[in-house]
Structures are given as C-alpha cells and as structure tokens.
Amino acid sequence: MSIQTRRLLGTSLLLTSLMFGASQALAEVVLHRGNSGEPQTLDQANTSIDIEAFILKDLYEGLTIYDAKGEIVPGAAESWTISDDGTVYTFKIRENANWSDGSPVTAEDFVFSIQRVQNPETAAKYANILYPIKNAEKANTGEAKLEEIGAKAVDAKTLEITLERATPFFLELLAHQTALPVSKASLEKNGKDFVKPGVMVSNGAYKLESHVPNDNLVVLKNEHHWDAANTQIDKVVFYPIDDQAASVRRFEAKEMDLVYNFSADQIDRLKESYGEQVHVSPSASTYYYVFDTRQEPYSDVRVRQALSMAVDRDFLAEEIYSGAQLPTYSLVPDGLGGYEAAKADFAEMSQLDREDKAIELMKEAGYGDGGKPLAIEIRYNTNPNHERVATAVADMWKNTFGASVTMTNLDVASHYAYLQEGGAFNVARAGWVSDYADAENFLALNVSTNTSFNYGKYNNPEFDALMAKSYAEGDAEARKKIMHDAEVILMRDQPIAPLMSTANLWLVSDRVSGWQDNAANEHLSRFLRVAE
Numbered sequence: 001m002s003i004q005t006r007r008l009l010g011t012s013l014l015l016t017s018l019m020f021g022a023s024q025a026l027a028e029v030v031l032h033r034g035n036s037g038e039p040q041t042l043d044q045a046n047t048s049i050d051i052e053a054f055i056l057k058d059l060y061e062g063l064t065i066y067d068a069k070g071e072i073v074p075g076a077a078e079s080w081t082i083s084d085d086g087t088v089y090t091f092k093i094r095e096n097a098n099w100s101d102g103s104p105v106t107a108e109d110f111v112f113s114i115q116r117v118q119n120p121e122t123a124a125k126y127a128n129i130l131y132p133i134k135n136a137e138k139a140n141t142g143e144a145k146l147e148e149i150g151a152k153a154v155d156a157k158t159l160e161i162t163l164e165r166a167t168p169f170f171l172e173l174l175a176h177q178t179a180l181p182v183s184k185a186s187l188e189k190n191g192k193d194f195v196k197p198g199v200m201v202s203n204g205a206y207k208l209e210s211h212v213p214n215d216n217l218v219v220l221k222n223e224h225h226w227d228a229a230n231t232q233i234d235k236v237v238f239y240p241i242d243d244q245a246a247s248v249r250r251f252e253a254k255e256m257d258l259v260y261n262f263s264a265d266q267i268d269r270l271k272e273s274y275g276e277q278v279h280v281s282p283s284a285s286t287y288y289y290v291f292d293t294r295q296e297p298y299s300d301v302r303v304r305q306a307l308s309m310a311v312d313r314d315f316l317a318e319e320i321y322s323g324a325q326l327p328t329y330s331l332v333p334d335g336l337g338g339y340e341a342a343k344a345d346f347a348e349m350s351q352l353d354r355e356d357k358a359i360e361l362m363k364e365a366g367y368g369d370g371g372k373p374l375a376i377e378i379r380y381n382t383n384p385n386h387e388r389v390a391t392a393v394a395d396m397w398k399n400t401f402g403a404s405v406t407m408t409n410l411d412v413a414s415h416y417a418y419l420q421e422g423g424a425f426n427v428a429r430a431g432w433v434s435d436y437a438d439a440e441n442f443l444a445l446n447v448s449t450n451t452s453f454n455y456g457k458y459n460n461p462e463f464d465a466l467m468a469k470s471y472a473e474g475d476a477e478a479r480k481k482i483m484h485d486a487e488v489i490l491m492r493d494q495p496i497a498p499l500m501s502t503a504n505l506w507l508v509s510d511r512v513s514g515w516q517d518n519a520a521n522e523h524l525s526r527f528l529r530v531a532e
Contacts, residue, residue: 030235031512031530034247034259037381037412038214038240042195044180045117045124048452049416050433050521051260053177055238058219058525059202060180063091063110063159064171068527070518072171076105076181076203077159086166091159098224099183100200100207107153112184114161115139115146125420125452126178128444129435132167166474169337172436205231205526214240219525231526242382242411251507257530258523259507263384264321270507279506280324281517284333284434286442287325287500289378289393290456292425297374298456301493302365307376307427308497309346309358310400311393317500320388325500331432331446332439332487333501339439339480342487344494355400362401374403380429381415389499390429419455430455431502433521439483443467446490458495 039052047056057065065075074080077091097105114133117124118140131137134150150162163170173179186201187194194200200208205227206219217238221231239256241247244263248270250256262270271278291298291307298304313327329347332339346354362368378394380386387409394405410418419428432453435441444450447467448459466486473479490496504521514528 027532028234029232029530029532030237031233031525031528032256032258033236033238033525034250034256034507035217035238035240036247036260037242039217040413040417042200042208042211043192044113044177044182045122047177048125048420049412051240051412054260054523055217055219056177056180057204057522058206058236059200059204059208060177060182061097061204061225062174062176062179062181063093064175065524066175066518066520066522068514068516068518068524070516070520070522072175075175076110080171086168087163089161089163089170090154091161093157093159094226095157096226097203098226099186100202100222100224101183101186102224103183103185103201104156105181105203106156107159108156109181109184110159111151111153112187113181114151114179115149116182116187117178118149119146124178126176128450128452129173129176129178132163132165132170132173134162134164136164165472168476169436169438176435205524206236209235216240227526232529233525236525244384248507251509254509257509257512260505261383261385262505262507264324264505265384265388267322267324267505274507277508277510279504279508279515279517281504281506281521282519283502283504283521284336284437284519285432285502286328286331286333286498287389287429287431287502288331289497289499290419290428290430291495291497292428293456293458293495295424295426297365297367297372298426300365302361303367304494304497305346306358306361306365306401307397308344308494309354309361310396311497311499312351312396313499314351316389316392320385320392321500321503324503324505328498328501329491330487331490331496331498332442333434336434336439336442337437340484341439342484342491344491344498358400368401368403374401376403376405377426378405378407378429379415379418379425379427380407380409381412382409383412386429420452422451422457425455428455430496433502434519439480439487440467440470443483443486443490446495456495458493460489460493463489463493 035051037051061075063077064072067073076097078094080091118136120142127140135144135148138144139146139149152160154160183201190199197208197210205225207222209218209220211217219236221234247259248262251259291304293299317325317327329343330341332341334341367374378390380390390407397403397405445453446458470479470482508515511531
C-alpha cells in the first residue's frame with residue numbers, strides 16, 4: 001500500500017469517525033408516552049380531562065406551572081406580588097417568554113385568554129376554575145361585560161389580576177389547563193383552526209407537529225421557549241391507547257416509555273418483572289358512580305341510597321384493584337387541604353347490615369322483591385378496570401335487589417362528552433382528580449348551576465346555599481365547616497356514590513429519568529430525560 005493510499009484511507013476513516021460522532025451528537029431524543037385515550041380537544045377553553053392536560057401542558061405554559069415534584073413554581077411569569085388583603089396579584093411575565101413563532105408572550109395575551117374562557121359564546125366547560133377573578137362569573141353568565149373582568153395589562157409584560165375575595169389556592173388555579181394562554185394574534189387570524197398542526201402557536205416547551213386521531217400526536221421541542229436550553233427531549237409522541245393490555249405489551253416491547261392507567265390486576269406480575277418501573281402513587285381523587293336524578297327511580301333518594309349501600313367497596317378495592325385503591329364513603333378525599341370529609345351515614349355499618357338496610361329502603365320505594373322490577377344500565381368509559389367494577393356492581397345489585405343490569409361503554413372522550421352534553425342515563429361511572437388542594441373543587445361538581453360536571457343534574461337548594469355561603473366566608477376554618485355541612489347533605493342524598501379513592505398507575509421505563517411520583521399527577525415532558 002502506497003503512502004498516498006494510506007493517507008487517503010486514514011482521511012476516510014477520520015471523516016467517517018467524525019460524521020458518526022456528529023450524527024450521535026445530533027441524534028434526536030424521543031419520548032414515547034402512552035396517554036390512555038384520544039383527547040376531545042386541544043382548545044384550552046374546552047378541555048376537561050387529564051389526558052388532554054398532559055398534552056396541553058407540554059404545548060402551553062400558564063403563569064404558574066407544576067414542577068416535577070408536583071409543586072407550584074413560576075411558569076410564564078417569573079415572579080408576582082400579592083396585595084395585603086390577598087385580592088390583587090401582579091405578575092411579571094418573563095422578558096424572554098415567547099410564542100413558538102418567535103413573537104413575545106404579553107400580558108394582553110393572558111387578558112384575552114381569560115376573557116375568552118368567560119365569554120358565554122365560548123361555552124368553556126371549566127369556566128368556573130377562574131370564577132375567583134372579579135366579575136368572571138358575572139361575565140360568564142352574561143351579567144357583566146368581558147372588559148369588566150378583573151384582569152388588565154399594566155404594560156406589555158405586567159399583568160394585574162383582581163379577585164372577588166382572597167383565594168388561597170389561586171396560584172394553583174392558574175396552573176390548570178383552562179388558564180393556559182392562547183396567542184391572540186393566532187386565534188384572531190386562524191379562528192377555530194388555531195389548534196391544528198402547522199397552524200398552532202404555543203408558548204410551552206413543545207409545539208404541535210402532527211396529529212393522527214386514534215393513532216398518535218407528535219410534539220417537537222419549541223426552540224423559542226424561554227428554558228429550551230434545559231429541555232433535553234426533542235420529540236414526544238403521545239399514543240392515545242385506551243386498550244390497557246395493548247399498552248402494556250408495547251411497554252414490554254420497549255415501544256413506549258410511559259404507560260398511564262394500566263390494568264390494576266397486573267400490578268403484582270408487572271412488579272415481579274419490572275420492579276421500580278411500576279409506579280403506584282396516592283392521588284387526591286375519587287372514583288364514583290353518578291345517578292341521573294332527572295328520571296325515576298333515580299329521582300328517589302331511597303333508591304339512590306339503597307344502590308349505594310349495596311356496593312361492597314372493600315371488594316372493589318381489594319379484589320379488582322389489588323389494593324391500589326381504597327374504599328371511600330365521601331366525595332372529598334381525606335385530608336385535602338386540612339378538610340375533614342363528611343362520610344355517608346352507613347360508612348360504619350358492616351356490609352351485611354348495609355345490604356339489609358338497602359333492601360328495606362328499596363321496598364319502601366316500591367322496587368325490588370314484590371315491587372316494580374328494577375332495570376339498570378351502567379355506563380362507563382372503555383377500560384378493563386372500569387368493566388370489572390361495573391360487572392361486580394351489576395352482580396351486587398342483581399343479588400341484593402333482583403335487578404336486571406346491563407352495561408354499555410364508550411371511549412373516554414365520547415363517554416364524558418355524552419355526560420357533559422346532558423345525555424340521559426341511569427348510572428354512570430365518573431372520576432375526579434383534584435385540580436387544587438381544596439374541598440370546593442369536589443363539592444362544586446354538584447352545584448345545580450354547574451352545567452358541565454353535575455352529570456346527574458342534582459338540584460338541592462339547601463346544598464347550593466351552603467356552597468354559596470362558603471364562597472363568601474373569609475375565615476378558613478369557618479369555611480371548611482360550611483363545606484363539611486354541605487357534604488353531609490350530599491352524602492345523605494347520594495346523587496353520587498363515592499366508591500374508591502384512586503391511585504395513579506404508571507409504567508415508567510428505566511430509560512426515563514427525572515420522574516417523580518406526586519399527588520397532583522403532573523409530569524411535564526420538559527422535566528424528564530431519556531437515555532440516548
């Protein structure tokens with residue numbers, strides 16, 4: 001081999017090595033997230049469920065956000081001050097907070113977004129999240145002008161928000177997906193198409209690349225985000241798979257790094273195989289059944305009480321969820337914000353005594369043995385755990401009352417859309433995860449004017465009056481007592497039957513670092529890392 005040939009070969013090998021090293025350095029870091037269902041919407045004003053929030057909070061950033069530990073930290077706002085009486089918040093928006101098109105995020109964008117959520121024409125499902133803002137509720141019900149809402153831009157990067165009254169959990173509300181901003185310029189230009197790939201302008205750590213419904217949704221790192229330098233993951237692929245067995249198989253095949261809501265009966269097997277990659281963490285949430293109080297026999301409190309009493313919650317928690325859930329007899333989770341939950345009066349009875357009392361109540365109402373036949377349809381969102389719960393509850397009602405029970409299920413988006421749109425039903429499965437650490441977040445679900453989440457259309461003026469009184473009460477302890485009294489009424493009337501306090505179930509690949517279990521169930525992709 002000549003000296004020239006050796007030199008050429010050496011140069012070739014060097015170039016190949018450099019190119020390989022460069023390609024390795026430039027390799028795209030991708031996170032594959034199983035997301036447990038197809039989102040109904042990517043519009044902040046119309047969102048309502050957690051699988052939408054996981055996506056939206058990667059795309060957008062509120063004034064405040066939850067960090068990896070589930071604690072509130074600055075987001076688009078770098079700092080804020082609060083008036084002595086707790087009613088005026090002044091936010092300083094980051095100078096380098098930009099939209100994905102490079103334009104600056106301004107205080108006016110937030111004012112516009114708050115007004116949009118409260119605009120009656122928007123029909124925002126979660127408008128009540130921002131009701132603590134002065135005149136927000138009045139504007140949402142058409143009693144005040146949008147311009148009268150207590151949000152104003154002092155200057156381009158200073159936002160002042162005035163509240164109706166001091167609200168200790170207000171910073172948590174601002175981290176909710178409903179409080180995420182929209183680009184005023186983009187929405188005014190694109191209208192309802194502002195949510196589409198190639199059109200969406202977002203201010204979060206990621207921007208929308210593509211969305212194939214029921215297949216995948218892809219977001220890419222937003223180079224204009226103020227903290228882009230510290231975001232390691234370049235691409236996140238969300239898979240809207242509500243088939244839990246399929247999700248686990250894809251995790252085991254290393255096709256997905258995260259799986260949300262795997263089948264609880266697999267906990268022991270998965271722990272044996274994957275150890276610390278299996279995460280079962282406490283959650284401030286409640287799994288419940290709701291009765292349609294608009295129609296007989298569910299308009300009869302005795303029927304609702306009887307059906308609730310006949311459900312063996314211990315069986316559901318231990319046998320179906322393998323101890324990953326806890327039986328509950330109150331809507332509000334225990335200890336939420338120091339609140340003492342009010343339990344149903346049958347909570348301390350044995351299950352056999354409950355069943356005897358349930359039969360007695362059902363007979364008084366004229367149903368069951370010797371009375372009118374009881375035909376019940378249970379609705380639930382597609383999920384093996386929910387199917388097993390519904391099957392078990394159906395057996396309990398058949399055995400206790402001789403009821404004829406059928407079941408029907410829809411995908412998660414369709415199930416909740418049906419309930420929110422006021423569709424008629426008998427009994428429906430629902431769940432609520434705390435948006436903020438306050439009992440009001442759960443109790444407000446049953447206020448008669450809550451058209452989005454009062455699925456069973458419960459209407460009790462006494463309950464409504466106590467909730468209204470709690471909003472006007474400035475003393476924290478007195479306010480908790482008022483809400484407790486309201487929950488006593490709710491648990492007496494049983495428009496909903498709380499069944500279990502739920503846990504968050506995740507599979508987290510050992511390729512992923514930075515993951516921290518937290519009760520808020522907040523896991524922004526920007527705080528995670530993936531081994532390359």
